[in-house]
Amino acid sequence: MPAKKRKNAYVIVLGNEKGGTGKSTTAMHIAISLMKKGATVSTVDLDSRQQTLNRYISNRINYAEKEKLTIGMPGHHVIHQSNKPVLPEKHNDEAEEFTDLTQELRRENDFIVIDCPGNDTSLARLAHSLANTLITPMNDSFIDLDLLGHVDPETFKVEKLSFYSQLVWECRKNRAAANKPALDWVILRNRLSTTHAKNKKRMDEALKQLQNRIAFRYISGLSERVIYRELFPQGLTLMDLKDVNKKVKMSMSHIAARHEMRRLLSELKLPNID
Numbered sequence: 278m279p280a281k282k283r284k285n286a287y288v289i290v291l292g293n294e295k296g297g298t299g300k301s302t303t304a305m306h307i308a309i310s311l312m313k314k315g316a317t318v319s320t321v322d323l324d325s326r327q328q329t330l331n332r333y334i335s336n337r338i339n340y341a342e343k344e345k346l347t348i349g350m351p352g353h354h355v356i357h358q359s360n361k362p363v364l365p366e367k368h369n370d371e372a373e374e375f376t377d378l379t380q381e382l383r384r385e386n387d388f389i390v391i392d393c394p395g396n397d398t399s400l401a402r403l404a405h406s407l408a409n410t411l412i413t414p415m416n417d418s419f420i421d422l423d424l425l426g427h428v429d430p431e432t433f434k435v436e437k438l439s440f441y442s443q444l445v446w447e448c449r450k451n452r453a454a455a456n457k458p459a460l461d462w463v464i465l466r467n468r469l470s471t472t473h474a475k476n477k478k479r480m481d482e483a484l485k486q487l488q489n490r491i492a493f494r495y496i497s498g499l500s501e502r503v504i505y506r507e508l509f510p511q512g513l514t515l516m517d518l519k520d521v522n523k524k525v526k527m528s529m530s531h532i533a534a535r536h537e538m539r540r541l542l543s544e545l546k547l548p549n550i551d
């Protein structure tokens with residue numbers, strides 16, 4: 278029998294330092310979309326407190342069992358919180374577990390999707406340093422924009438870069454020093470509303486100004502749709518609806534949402550994915 282070819286997984290990290298912008302929802306949708314395209318995918322939840330991705334996948338397992346469905350499951354992993362009382366030792370333990378895990382997952386998968394918490398943790402930093410693509414979902418508001426840098430809402434002048442932008446810049450510098458391929462930083466505009474064209478235009482302008490200072494690209498993003506909240510309890514994604522269409526009825530809004538998700542995947546320009 279020929280030896281199994283070793284893989285070298287491409288790492289996608291969902292990160293920002295603000296809660297509730299859509300990291301876990303997007304992580305799950307990307308993982309399932311990639312699996313639907315035939316890729317081998319593992320997911321890692323680094324949010325040890327909320328464990329949203331973990332819950333999303335548990336819901337999926339339970340729903341599939343209950344409904345006797347055959348739906349794809351990514352290999353899923355959580356990093357356990359170390360019980361060492363001293364902080365540096367605790368961080369070391371967790372970093373070691375994470376490093377060992379990602380090394381193993383790299384060999385076995387085409388993609389690793391890592392979901393970070395909405396705050397700065399040592400594990401999230403480590404994950405950022407491994408990212409080939411970093412996806413930062415943000416809502417279309419000047420509050421969320423502060424996550425990248427402070428932009429004057431009248432003149433659109435960039436006044437200050439955020440700690441988070443500086444962290445990403447450090448990752449880029451370290452990757453370059455280690456001769457690793459450049460990090461692709463993608464800002465994903467989430468929960469877009471069709472009724473606020475003026476705000477959208479102002480955000481466009483502000484993001485353009487920020488792009489002159491920080492290298493990132495921003496992509497069309499996802500609309501505000503109740504379906505994202507509705508799918509969570511069953512652990513489903515928009516990409517599964519065809520497989521379960523006897524249980525969940527497809528509406529026009531679902532079809533539009535799925536189209537949006539497909540466009541998102543294509544705009545990510547991931548390797549070996551058409």
Ligand SMILES: Nc1ncnc2c1ncn2[C@@H]1O[C@H](COP(=O)(O)OP(=O)(O)OP(=O)(O)O)[C@@H](O)[C@H]1O
Pocket residue numbers: 295296297298299300301302303324327329393394395396467468469499500501502503505506507509
């Ligand atoms: N495009 C969308 N339309 C409507 N609801 C959305 C959309 N994207 C995400 N949500 C909802 O917003 C809430 C927060 O999303 P999610 O948990 O993915 O964010 P997060 O960035 O992972 O949060 P945290 O930082 O707390 O981990 C969830 O209830 C989710 O269903």
Ligand SMILES: [Mg+2]
Pocket residue numbers: 300301302324327329330392393394395
């Ligand atoms: Mg989350």
